[in-house]
Structure formats: structure tokens, C-alpha cells
Amino acid sequence: MSFEPKILGIACNWCTYTGADLAGTTRLQYPQNLRVVRVMCSSRINPSFIFRAFQLGADGVLIGGCHPGDCHYNTGNLYARRRLAVTKKILEFSGLEPGRFRVEWISASEGNKFAEVVTEFTAQIKSLGPQTKFKISQ
Amino acid sequence: MTISFKQIEEKLKTEAKRLLESGQASVVLAYGKGYDEKHPMPYVARNPSDVANIVFNEYCNYNMARYLVRYPAGTKIAVAVKAADSRAVIQLIQEEKVKREDLVLLGIPVYGMKNPKTQEIIDGKTTGGLYNPVLYDILLGDEVHGQAIQSPYDVLAAYELMDKEARFAFWKKEFDKCIRCYACRKACPMCYCDPCFIDQNKPKWGDKSPQSHGNLMYHLTRFHHLAGRCIDCGECSRACPVDIPLYLFHKKVAKECEEMFGQAAGMSIEDKPALVNFRVDDSDKILE
Incomplete structure (x- = not known):
């Protein structure tokens, strides 16, 4: 059986989640490996969510937020950008493959981009293989 | 002198x-x-x-x-x-x-x-x-001058050169030693949260017993909480009874923060801590 990765998507309510909705209503095809969690803003994402996701067996984490400057709360994603950049560096220095974590800015009108990003990210995770470093062994 | x-x-x-x-x-x-x-x-x-x-x-x-x-x-x-x-x-x-x-x-x-x-x-x-x-x-005393200026980040070079497998093995070995005495947290001038995230039960962020996954969660989150705030006193690693070189990871995060946000922790009263601040023109490159 081929490897089907589990990918956690954390999407901001106003842009990426709506964008995902648009991708759905326009009947765009993208892999089913993504499990989306909706949050109100990308700055609501506690970095521990990401560490925890990897521990609970996620093979990749994709974070979606509004384009900088378009945040529904004006400045939320600008804080999130700095914070998630640090998260990325920490994951990298601890030895996890940097390709397993990705942040994308996807607006509500970019259904196409959402489908593209998910397709590309899934392919990337498939090539990296299962994530075993952080996963809690049962 | x-x-x-x-x-x-x-x-x-x-x-x-x-x-x-x-x-x-x-x-x-x-x-x-x-x-x-x-x-x-x-x-x-x-x-x-x-x-x-x-x-x-x-x-x-x-x-x-x-x-x-x-x-x-x-x-x-x-x-x-x-x-x-x-x-x-x-x-x-x-x-x-x-x-x-x-x-x-x-x-x-x-x-x-x-x-x-x-x-x-x-x-x-x-x-x-x-x-x-x-x-x-x-x-108390005269300012000292003339000491060789070393970049605080020099000691990192060897660890940055390791490939990710070796680095993961290194940190896993170090974190597995941790006995969760929380001496690092007690010694740290910046760790003043009450309660600490690891002591919370709802949500329970990480396991409290000294096992590898709980240790990883505790230390990685602690590094994140000190990002842009760690002032490089090294007390965490000196307080550690099992000698985990925590200062290395803190230094790495501090170095990245200084490179990305252009500000070192605790150098001027007027600054704001890097992670509760932002610039509209922060580059998206930092996320790559």
C-alpha cells in the first residue's frame, strides 16, 4: 500500500478557510490527506499546537492565513508571521525536516491557490515519507 | 589587568x-x-x-x-x-x-x-x-576593556554544520537525560509564568513524567517562549543537574531572532520584545 500522509491544516476563518470553501464550490480536485482545523486568526495558533500535532503523528503541518495587510483583525497575521518563523527555526534546529512545516498566505478568493498548495505540499510530504522523529511510539 | x-x-x-x-x-x-x-x-x-x-x-x-x-x-x-x-x-x-x-x-x-x-x-x-x-x-569598579571580543554565536557553528539526522539524535540523547526537575525554569530570569504551561492540566500540553515525548514538548515550547527574550546568561545549563546544554538551543533561537528581527534581547529599554512586535515590511522570506 502506498504511503498516505496525514497532514494537519490550520486555516484562518476569514481567508484560507473561505478559500478552501471556494475550492470546494468550484469543484477543484486536491488530495484528501489534509485535515483542516479552523481558527479565527493565524495568530491564534499556539506553537505548541504544531509540536503536539507532530507528536500525535502528523506527517506535515500546513498553516494558512490572510495575506499580510489583509488580516480581518488588522495585525494578527503580522504577529503570526514572526512567531511561526521562530517555530520553523526551532523545528529545523531540533532535527525535523524543514519541509514538513509550511506557512502560506491564501486569501478568500484564491481557491485555485489553495488547491495548488495542498497538492504540492502533499506530494512533498509523500516524498519525505512518514514522520517518525517526533511521533510518540505506542 | x-x-x-x-x-x-x-x-x-x-x-x-x-x-x-x-x-x-x-x-x-x-x-x-x-x-x-x-x-x-x-x-x-x-x-x-x-x-x-x-x-x-x-x-x-x-x-x-x-x-x-x-x-x-x-x-x-x-x-x-x-x-x-x-x-x-x-x-x-x-x-x-x-x-x-x-x-x-x-x-x-x-x-x-x-x-x-x-x-x-x-x-x-x-x-x-x-x-x-x-x-x-x-x-562597582572600572569598566573592563581589551578582552578578546568573541561572537556569542561562535559555539554554535559545529551544531549548525551537523546534518538533521545527527542533530536530532544529539538533541534526543540530551532531552532523554532530562529528569524534569525544572531547575532550568527556576534559574531563568525570564521564566515567571504562573502556572507554567507544562503544569497546566486543561489543556494538558505535555506529559509530566520524564519520558522522551514529554521532555521534547517541554523543552521545545520553553525555547519558543524564550525566543527573542533569552539574554544568554546560561544559568539554565549551569543549573541543570544532568548537564543538558540548553544554552546552545537558546543561543540558536536568539541568533535567528536577531537576524530576522534585527534586535537582540535586553539591549535597550525602549525596544519592545521581538515577538510582541511586528513591522509591516517584515519579509516573507523568514518563513522559508
Whole structure:
């Protein structure tokens, strides 16, 4: 059986989640490996969510937020950008493959981009293989 | 030029006595006798008669800024600070945990401090390349100059060159040693959350028993919480009973923060901590 990765998507309510909705209503095809969690803003994402996701067996984490400057709360994603950049560096220095974590800015009108990003990210995770470093062994 | 620790000790005593007698400070945070010379202890002088117990020698590594947040707001505190400690004070002022006007900073310009466990000189590793306090009211002794300036990030080079598999193996080995005594958290001047995220039960962020996954969660999140705030005093790794080189990871995060946000922690009272601040023109490249 081929490897089907589990990918956690954390999407901001106003842009990426709506964008995902648009991708759905326009009947765009993208892999089913993504499990989306909706949050109100990308700055609501506690970095521990990401560490925890990897521990609970996620093979990749994709974070979606509004384009900088378009945040529904004006400045939320600008804080999130700095914070998630640090998260990325920490994951990298601890030895996890940097390709397993990705942040994308996807607006509500970019259904196409959402489908593209998910397709590309899934392919990337498939090539990296299962994530075993952080996963809690049962 | 060598540092006269005796001279600093005398000056510390006279200043502490003067501050306590004049009422400018109601407590003085300094160093006191431990069970032997190599193990001085943090000491709180409250009366002018306590001052005789103050000592200062090359093993007085402790970061006394750790104890500032324990006193109620408005307490007048005098605190003995070395270079890294003064950055901790600045960082606490930035975070509005203490007020500048409540503090009297007794700056100690010093180098050649030693780790009592290994007898190793700690300058190159964990003083951030600084010898003179960044902020002080009274300087005990002359500013020191002429020491070789080392980049605080030099020690990282070997770890940055490792490939990710080796690096993961290294950190896994180190974190698996952790016995979860939380000495790192207790020694850290920036760890003042009550309760700490790891002590919370709802949500339960990580396992509290000393197992590999709980240890990983605790340490990675702690590194994240100290991002842009760690002032590189190295107390976490010296407090660690199983010698995990925590300062390396903290340094790496500090280095990345300095590169990405253009600001080192605790260098100026006017700054805001890097992660509670943003610039509209931060580059998206930092996410790559």
C-alpha cells in the first residue's frame, strides 16, 4: 500500500478557510490527506499546537492565513508571521525536516491557490515519507 | 589587568549598606556564603547588619534578576548585576514586570567567571560577548576593556554544520537525560509564568513524567517562549543537574531572532520584545 500522509491544516476563518470553501464550490480536485482545523486568526495558533500535532503523528503541518495587510483583525497575521518563523527555526534546529512545516498566505478568493498548495505540499510530504522523529511510539 | 573580586565585594558591601541605611532600597539582592567558597548562594540583605554576609568571587554566576519578579510592585530593590544580568533586567523592564524607578542597579564589570562544576571559564560561552553591564546606576569598579571580543554565536557553528539526522539524535540523547526537575525554569530570569504551561492540566500540553515525548514538548515550547527574550546568561545549563546544554538551543533561537528581527534581547529599554512586535515590511522570506 502506498504511503498516505496525514497532514494537519490550520486555516484562518476569514481567508484560507473561505478559500478552501471556494475550492470546494468550484469543484477543484486536491488530495484528501489534509485535515483542516479552523481558527479565527493565524495568530491564534499556539506553537505548541504544531509540536503536539507532530507528536500525535502528523506527517506535515500546513498553516494558512490572510495575506499580510489583509488580516480581518488588522495585525494578527503580522504577529503570526514572526512567531511561526521562530517555530520553523526551532523545528529545523531540533532535527525535523524543514519541509514538513509550511506557512502560506491564501486569501478568500484564491481557491485555485489553495488547491495548488495542498497538492504540492502533499506530494512533498509523500516524498519525505512518514514522520517518525517526533511521533510518540505506542 | 585582572579582576579584583575582593575589591568588588568591598564596594558591593559599602553600596548595599548605604542604600539600606538611606532607605533607597528595602532589599538588596546579592551573593552570600554557601557551604564552601565554590558554592556561593543568592542572598537577600534586608537590614544594614545583613551586609556583612555578602560575598563576591569568581563562582557568583547566579542571575539575580531572577528574584526581581518575586517582590510586590513598588518594592525598592537594589540588585547586583553582571553583563548578562543587566540585559535580563532590561528585558523585564520591557515586559513591564518591574519599573525602572524602583530599581537600583549595582553594575559589576567582570570577566573570568567560572563554572563551579567544571572549573571552566564561562566567558566565551554564555556572556553574550559582554563584560560591562548594559544598564547600571552604580558601577562597582572600572569598566573592563581589551578582552578578546568573541561572537556569542561562535559555539554554535559545529551544531549548525551537523546534518538533521545527527542533530536530532544529539538533541534526543540530551532531552532523554532530562529528569524534569525544572531547575532550568527556576534559574531563568525570564521564566515567571504562573502556572507554567507544562503544569497546566486543561489543556494538558505535555506529559509530566520524564519520558522522551514529554521532555521534547517541554523543552521545545520553553525555547519558543524564550525566543527573542533569552539574554544568554546560561544559568539554565549551569543549573541543570544532568548537564543538558540548553544554552546552545537558546543561543540558536536568539541568533535567528536577531537576524530576522534585527534586535537582540535586553539591549535597550525602549525596544519592545521581538515577538510582541511586528513591522509591516517584515519579509516573507523568514518563513522559508
